[in-house]
Amino acid sequence: MTPDVDMETLRLLVDLAELNSLSAAAQARGISQPAASARLRSFEARWRVTVADRSPRGTALTTDGLAIVSWARTVLHEVDLMRAALTALSDERHAELEVAASLTIAEFILPRWLGELRSRSVVVRPRLHVVNSEKVAELVRSRTVDVGFIESAAVPRDLAHRLVGSDQLAVVVDPRHPWARRSTPVPHEALRNEAWVLRETGSGTRSTFERALRFEPHLAMEADSTTALIGAARAGVGPAVVSRRAVASELETGRLVEVTTDLDLWRPLTAIWLMERRLPDSVDALLRIARAGTTRRPST
Template sequence: MPGDIELDTLRLLTALVEAGSLTAAARMRGISQPAASARIREFEARWQLAVVRRSPRGATLTTDGHAVVAWAREVLQSVDSMRSALEAVSQKRSANLQIAASLTLAEHLVPRWLGELHALRPSTRPVLQVVNSESVADAVRSGAAEIGFVESMSLPAGLASRTVGRDHLVIVVARSHPWARRTAPLDETELLAARWVLREPGSGTRSTFEAALGHEPQVALEATSTTALLGAAVAGVGPAVVSALSTRTELESRSLVSVPHSLDLRRPLTGVWRADQRLSEPARDLLAIAMQ
C-alpha cells in the first residue's frame, strides 16, 4: 500500500499553481525550496506519478499534476470545513461549562469561584446545577456536568477527585429548646432520642451526620432546602444539622443556638470529574480557583 496522503504536500501543490513557482510556493507554506522539492519527489515516488515538470525556467505541473491538484482542492476544502466545524464545536463546549454542585457549596462558595472564573475567562458561560452530593456524582458520570463539587465524607466511585477545602457541620436549636442552655456535650443517648430536622438521603450533610452518629437518626422533618431546615429549627420542630457556612446569620442574631456535642462532623469539600476524560481549560481553571 502506498500509504496515507500527506495533506501538506497537497497544499504545496495547490500553492505551486497559485504562486507560479516552487520557490514562491515553498515560501507560502513556510518551508525552504529544497524541502519543498524533496516533499514533491517523495510524493511522486510513493504514487509512481510525475506531478511536476522541472526545467531551467522553473517548475510547472504535468497533466497528472493538474489532475492531482483538482482532486486536492476538493479534499482540502472538506478538511478545512471539518476543521472549522470542530473548532466551532470546541469553542462552544469551552464557552459553556456544565457544573454540578451540592447545596452548601452552590450557595456559599461556588458563586465566588465563578466570579473569579469570569474575570479570567469572560467568554465562558457556566451552567450550574444545584443538587445533592449523590446527584452531583450521577450528573458527572452521565456527562450532564463536566465537573462537580460535593461535600460528602465518602468519595463517589469511579470519579477522579481533588479536595478543594474543608467544612464542618453544627447542631443548632431554637432558643426555646432545652438544649439551648447546654454547656456539656450531648451524649449518645440524647442524640439518638432526638427527632431531627435533616437534609434528604443522598445529601452530603445527611451522610456526614449519619456516619458520625453511627446510627440512623429519627427524623422530624426532611427538606432539600437549607432555608427550610433553618426555618423549621427556629420554629422549634427539632434540632437541625447544617453546615457552619449556612447558619452564620442565625447564630449571630441568636435565633438559633449551636449545641456542644462529641461527634466528628468535619468533612472535605471535593471537586470530582470523570477519570476517563480530560477537563477542559475552563474546568481546570475553575478547579484551580476552588483549591486556592
Template structure:
C-alpha cells in the first residue's frame, strides 16, 4: 500500500520526536546539533505537509499541540521499527562482507583456485581473518550466469571472450601441450606454430556490491 504525501520522512519525524522529548524547539535543536531556526522551519514544513498544527508558539516558548504529541507518539513507534530495519541491514551487509561466493570453471577450480584461496586466507582480507569462501565448480557458461545474476560475487572462466556487461581481467595464461607416445609420427617434431593458449579470466558484476 502506497503512503499518502502527508506522511513526513523519517528525519522530520525524528526531529518532531526530539521536540517532544526535549520539551522545546531550542533544546531539540541543541540535541540535534542544528539551529533553532532550522528546527522551526522543519516543523512548519511538516505542518504544511500534514495539514495539522504540531507546535503551539507563544511569547513564553513553544510546545507541542495535542495533535503534535499524538503524531510524536506514532513517530516513536515508527522510528523504533526503522532502527530495527537499519540494524538488520547492517547485519546483512556484515554477513555479506564475511562471505565470498566464488564460481569457477572446472579446470581453474581444480588446478589453480586451491593455491589462490590458501594465499587469500593467509592474507586475511577482512579484519584479522579471511572471509568464508563458498566455491562452486561449474562450466564457464554457468559461471557467467552466476556473476550476472548476483549469486556469485566473483567468477573465474577460461577463454578469450569477455562476456558483455561484466568487468573482466586476465589473471593468467595456460599453454596447452599435445602428448603422444614415443613411437607416434609426431614424436620429436617441432610445431610450426605455437600451441593454442587458454586464458584465465576473473569476472565481476557490472553493478557494485
C-alpha cells in the first residue's frame, strides 16, 4: 500500500527552500532542529529519494528536493484553501441557531436575550419557532430546533432541562366587570363558576392556571394568541389569564384591571433540549444570559 504524503514534512521543505536554513525552518514549524532532521530522513527513507545535502555549512535542497518543493507549494495551497473553506462552512453552520419558544417567552423575553447574545460578539442567525409549550417539546424531540423554552410547570422527563427564570400570570377583567371593584380576593367558588378567556390546551399559561385552579374551567373563549385574549377581556367576553408582562400597558392605562385571587399563578421558565445532544456554544451562551437576566419567583 502506497504511504500517504506527510503534509508537515512538505511544509518543512518549503520553509527550508525559503529560509535557506534548517534551523530557521524548524523554528518556523515549531520543532527542534534534530526533530526537523529526523523528519527529513524519514521522508527520504519512505520515498527512497534524497531531498537535502548535509554539510558543515548547513543543509541545502537537492535537485529532487527542489522539484518536490515546487509540487508541494501547489498541494499546500490547495490544502490551505480547503481548510479555509471548511472553517467558513463550519462557522456558517454554527451561526445558525434554531430556537422554539412558547408565546410569552418569544414575544416578551427572548428578543432581549438574543440582543444580549449579539452584543457579546456571538455571531448567530436565530430562527424562532413560536408555538405552545407542548409543541416546543415536540420540536426538540424531532431535532428541528437546538433548544426550546417552555412556560409549563410540567417538564418532559425525556428531555434535559434547566430552569432559567419565572413568570407570573394575572387574572384581568374589563373595568366594568363586577370583579374590577373588589378589594378582597375573589372567592374560589366564584372562580369555579366563571366562564374564562384562556389559551389553548397545551400552552404553559393554560396548564399553570388549571393546576392552580384544581379543576377544569368553563370557557367563554379559547385562543392561541395572547393579543386575542387581551382583546376579548377588554371587550367584556370574560376574565382572561395572561402573563403580567403581556398586560403591563393595559394595567397602567386602566384599560384592564388585575383581579386579586388566592391562586398561585407563578410558573417556571425552562430551557429544554435532547439529553444526548451536545449544546452548541451559542446555545450555552444564550442559557447563561437567560439565567442572569430573568425574573425570579420571590422566596416564601
